[in-house]
Amino acid sequence: MSFQVYNSFSKKKEPFEPLSEGVVRMYNCGPTVYSRVHIGNWRAFLFADLLRRWLEHEGYEVRQVMNITDVGHLTDEMADEGEDKIEAQARREGVDPWKISETYAGQFLADAVTLGCKEAMVYPRASDHVPQMVEMIEALEKSGHAYRTGENVYFDVTSFENYGALSGNKIDELDAGARIEVNEEKRHPADFALWKSDEHHLQKWDTVFGPHGFPGWHIECSAMARAHLGDQIDIHTGGEDNVFPHHECEIAQSEAFTGEQFARYWMHTKFLQVDGGKMSKSLGNVWNVDDVLERGYEARALRFALLRGHYRQPLNFTWDILAESARALEGLDDLAQRLLRKVDGEDAGEEEVAAAATEFRDSMNDDLNVPKAVAALFTLRGEVLEGAVEGAGAQAALDLLAEADAVLGVLELEPAGGGAEEDAEIDALVAARNAARDAKDWAEADRVRDELNARGIVVEDTADGGSSWFRK
């Protein structure tokens, strides 16, 4: 089975075929660095990392670009109005806007390392690409897709026939009064700013359009994608909130400029819910990576919690769900430790492991169905616990775990403490505890359980009345 992706543009699953054989040009809409990136944002960024890793698994060279927006993203995206998010935060904190973007961009890049993201080819900043934006805007003006009013430049949505093809928003439905406020300067209410002028804006550039200008958010991504990946790219990702207006506008500008298709595949992640609802400052549940670490969880538990759900399904986050993800990882770590001790045994279970490997790969190839792929690993764990996998089977299972971890980036596969001798001791203790329990000698059963606990051993009772154990 080859890699199939759900294309948000065509609204269907399609076989993935890049423009150039063996190479994938991928642009990920990155953070606007006006505050600490929260775990909801990370859902989309970790998805980008997962996608890149799977493409590499499939043998592609991935040219990954994730931008950093440090100017021009307004508070009211829908109306194309409001304050620049970076500048609003600069006023709140009483510091320079450049200091705001430096601080939060630095934290974002540090969090990416903490969460095990592979480094992108480049993390371009919008403020470093103003000449490329001006070049595109001037060309759009010349070709009749953009117009100036004073020192502002707007994109004329009626000049681009396919406007609305991604989001389903039709120009005539985006009329005055609906969701877009009327701006007298615009010819059509849905026209959006490519370049804005404001002498009070703190980050501004002196260009052909005037002395006090700054770019619109959408043109930034079109210009950065083109600067680093060329006129056409294979995959463009973002959160579902980016579909409209941001990505709709990117398509209009880029395709009006080049006359070619901009991105072949659009992939969007659904929102992360927290405690079953929207994350919000007033509820105090806008968590970030430090909040998770401060509660004693490993970063990989958060990574796993955010990647375990299918990216096109809503995902809920609670501290209990995070704890459950951490436990699930312990179960997989334990699987690896057991297998390491079984490789010298008599060969068994190769077929079961091959079936798990096929299930894992087919699920990932099916639009990155992580829940199904991970379920295959747990099915395998059950077979190992039953003693069905030994020798060559155990080695194949270890190879599968390593393959899965190259994509998921969450497992610990190095041999841990304890050897066959210690395992035998623990087996004996567990048997003693079970015997005491069966004899209803609760004091003895508790004493042995405490001893196991002290050695970092967790005993799990199984459905058939037996038990299994693993190291914490």
Ligand SMILES: [Zn+2]
């Ligand atoms: Zn973007």
